[in-house]
Amino acid sequence: MDWFPLLNSLRIALISTVCVFFLGILAAWYVAKLPRGLKGALDCVLTLPLVLPPTVVGFFLLKLLGPKTPLGAWLLNTFDLRLTMTWPAAIFAVILVTFPLMYRTARGAFESFDPNLLSAGRTLGRSNAWVFWRVLMPGCRQGLLAGTVLAFARGLGEYGATSMVSGYTPGRTATIATTVYQLWREGDDALAYRWVAVNVAISLAVLMAVNLLERREHWEKWPSGWSEV
Amino acid sequence: MALEVQIEKKFEKFHLQVSFTSSDGITGLLGASGCGKSMTLKCVAGLITPDAGRIVLDGRTLYDSAQKIDLPPQQRQVGYLFQNYALFPNMTVTENIRAGVRDRTRRQAAADELLERFRLTDIAGKYPRQISGGQQQRTALARLFASRPACLLLDEPFSALDGYLRWEMELELGELLKDFSGPSVLVTHDRGEVYRLCQNACVLSRGRSEPLRPVRDLFQSPDTLSACLLSGCKNISRARPAGRQRVEALDWGVILDAGRPVPDDLAYVGIRAHFLAPHPGPNPIPCRVERVVEDVFSTVVMLSTPGGYEGSARLRWELEKDAWAALGGPEAVTLSVSPGDIMLLK
Numbered sequence: 001m002d003w004f005p006l007l008n009s010l011r012i013a014l015i016s017t018v019c020v021f022f023l024g025i026l027a028a029w030y031v032a033k034l035p036r037g038l039k040g041a042l043d044c045v046l047t048l049p050l051v052l053p054p055t056v057v058g059f060f061l062l063k064l065l066g067p068k069t070p071l072g073a074w075l076l077n078t079f080d081l082r083l084t085m086t087w088p089a090a091i092f093a094v095i096l097v098t099f100p101l102m103y104r105t106a107r108g109a110f111e112s113f114d115p116n117l118l119s120a121g122r123t124l125g126r127s128n129a130w131v132f133w134r135v136l137m138p139g140c141r142q143g144l145l146a147g148t149v150l151a152f153a154r155g156l157g158e159y160g161a162t163s164m165v166s167g168y169t170p171g172r173t174a175t176i177a178t179t180v181y182q183l184w185r186e187g188d189d190a191l192a193y194r195w196v197a198v199n200v201a202i203s204l205a206v207l208m209a210v211n212l213l214e215r216r217e218h219w220e221k222w223p224s225g226w227s228e229v
Numbered sequence: 230m231a232l233e234v235q236i237e238k239k240f241e242k243f244h245l246q247v248s249f250t251s252s253d254g255i256t257g258l259l260g261a262s263g264c265g266k267s268m269t270l271k272c273v274a275g276l277i278t279p280d281a282g283r284i285v286l287d288g289r290t291l292y293d294s295a296q297k298i299d300l301p302p303q304q305r306q307v308g309y310l311f312q313n314y315a316l317f318p319n320m321t322v323t324e325n326i327r328a329g330v331r332d333r334t335r336r337q338a339a340a341d342e343l344l345e346r347f348r349l350t351d352i353a354g355k356y357p358r359q360i361s362g363g364q365q366q367r368t369a370l371a372r373l374f375a376s377r378p379a380c381l382l383l384d385e386p387f388s389a390l391d392g393y394l395r396w397e398m399e400l401e402l403g404e405l406l407k408d409f410s411g412p413s414v415l416v417t418h419d420r421g422e423v424y425r426l427c428q429n430a431c432v433l434s435r436g437r438s439e440p441l442r443p444v445r446d447l448f449q450s451p452d453t454l455s456a457c458l459l460s461g462c463k464n465i466s467r468a469r470p471a472g473r474q475r476v477e478a479l480d481w482g483v484i485l486d487a488g489r490p491v492p493d494d495l496a497y498v499g500i501r502a503h504f505l506a507p508h509p510g511p512n513p514i515p516c517r518v519e520r521v522v523e524d525v526f527s528t529v530v531m532l533s534t535p536g537g538y539e540g541s542a543r544l545r546w547e548l549e550k551d552a553w554a555a556l557g558g559p560e561a562v563t564l565s566v567s568p569g570d571i572m573l574l575k
Contacts, residue, residue: 114313114315116311116312116313116315117315117317117318119271119274119276119302119309119311119315120309120311120315120317121317121328122275122276122301122302122303123274123275123276123302123303123305123307123308123309123376124328124329124372124373124375124376125303125304125306125329125331125376126303126328127303134317134328135317135319138319139318139319
């Protein structure tokens, strides 16, 4: 069994999760501080990829980065850099698709955080950066971690947008998701089942990690002895 | 050393207009919930920007809309004690106090000194959720003093507590604040706290501040309706002047002798429930007994007055249980009140 699709899926999911971690937190931080009207509008735009079909996201990406578009042509001519139909192209697709997951969990965590704690740090003379890194981030640790794991899990299973911008080239752009589709088309059920098993195993591990994180959070919030009632 | 505040800010629901000057000692801002008390403190601390006005602390301008000065909270040197103390939950007691020390080089030394002074040495390594409410208050104050504030803002510090603990914490706060030389502002809706802790106080009603007055004056002779209500007065009637020293209490249907000139803008009169006397005297008010309520240490008698609607209790009279028993459960009484005990309100 050629393990390339697993390696490719993992590297795409890992790189995009790192990007989405920072992008999501940054966006959530700025949106959480905005006045109500602007907040609602921006929130809609940033959440859109969550509800759009991934193929629509892929379509937009192709129209932005494809070799015949101004940006794609410029990149190709100046840097000899071809973005579509390569494995790094999938990173863009996965970032777009998983961004709303991280952004929304981070925003939820920030908005339920006690603002007095932030105010306390500032009136004590500590910089806004200190308050962000030393008070807000540790306080929202569990929520942010849960968002990251969810984004990673979703990224690992991304199919629609990825297949459009990266295509399926065995040994070059194939991911677990595109491989399973290809194997089904070829009628190779035995191999398809093995990839499905790999995928299910990884997903279960990730979901268990999310559950563990959430349970820890509840243990801290709920008084002891509650479970016996 | 003084804190001068004169600010204005418009909100959807109300218009905040506050002005007071707080000199050394504790100044009380007394008001019902939602009247803009906390908002005022947040403006002073720089957490909220007012629309217009000036905030000056010891000659330092913290905010001035005309000169376009608006210092960030970090530079204001204003110590803010939050309602829930706002201790950083991810830091130990020591780390919380260290967070307040501005001078990087003597962070640990300053923290050690404060741990000692606030009797926190034994719990220095514990997290806020592991220590008692009293210890949390001391930690919050130690952290506050670590930042060397030029003034203190106390935002309903006891509202989350009740009963005996509340009383203990109040005593302790009073002790700890004795060493502080700058101005402090205490925001609360509890008249007792203001009376016991503050030298001067101003009443805030629906976003507007009334003039600052010495606490004893404010409680003994409140001159506005909101001040009178906040001072705990239970008997208030609409009123109008009825002569040079006389006033007609419209809800009670009697004319009272105030024993002093009645101001033209008088709109209400107030009589404290325990200043009513059942024996003949000045200002007789004939009443019918409507209801008798046994309180913990006294008896409360609800009365209706001649001008009052049939059956609706208009006067509240409080007296010792024995005194009420001695009267033998009358159906009607005539109460008197001395002219000095009638509060004339705007």
